[in-house]
Amino acid sequence: MRELLIILGTPIDDVSMAEALDRIETFVEIGRKTGKGHQIATINADFVVKSLHDAELQRILQESDMATADGMPLVWSARLLGVPLKGRVTGADMVPALAERAAERGYSIYLLGAAPGVAEQTATILRERYPALRIAGIACPSAQAIANDDQEIIEACRAAKPDILFVALGNPKQEKWIHRHAEALGVPVMMGVGGTFDFIAGVTRRAPAWMQKSGLEWLYRLVQEPRRLWKRYATDLIGFGYFFIWQWWAMRRGWLASPLLPTSEV
16 A cells, blocks of 8 residues: 655655565566556655656656655655655665565566666676676667667567666656656566666765765765756755745645545555
């Protein structure tokens, strides 16, 4: 059963890491039996702000089979709305955890995206950590191939028959690509993972654990990549803050109903 919280039109599943992994395992088993694909999204403030101006992205997030709170602003926002989440469930933490679960259960994974060589290095590291892990395939398509919806990419993934597909193209490109090709891919679980391959491969250093827990991971990343991230973070701070305050105030005034959605089936 799903417990969903709506923050600015985006549904967030109230799950712990263990519950998220169990649910994905259920999705794999369902997909193996029925051929149904399941899309997983890990949501941060940037996702939410973009979805406010991108109807296609918002629809994809609303239709996702599971959407976890990747960023601390969402965890804090849930508390302010009076419906605290069980915790933060990030893509960067979930990918290694899923690789471990896949090795234990005999599931195979497919790595698609990131810069040349990064997915290969990620696969090597994951295999070293979990020797029983089955890598069904690795692909690093060009931006043009992704933009043109190159059928060779889709056919190669489909032929490999992975149980879990990790797509590292950055948001919202990865979410839109997965949603567009979900039926053709025929993969039980498909998940956009952003820069997770970079973290695992050591291309980008992740913030220390204490900064992650205190919600300062964004600051660590900003110091690492100021030119790329300053505008995004400024936009997120202003946009998310403004619209969230409106939602909070409207709820206090009784203009909006509870952000909790009725419980639904997985």
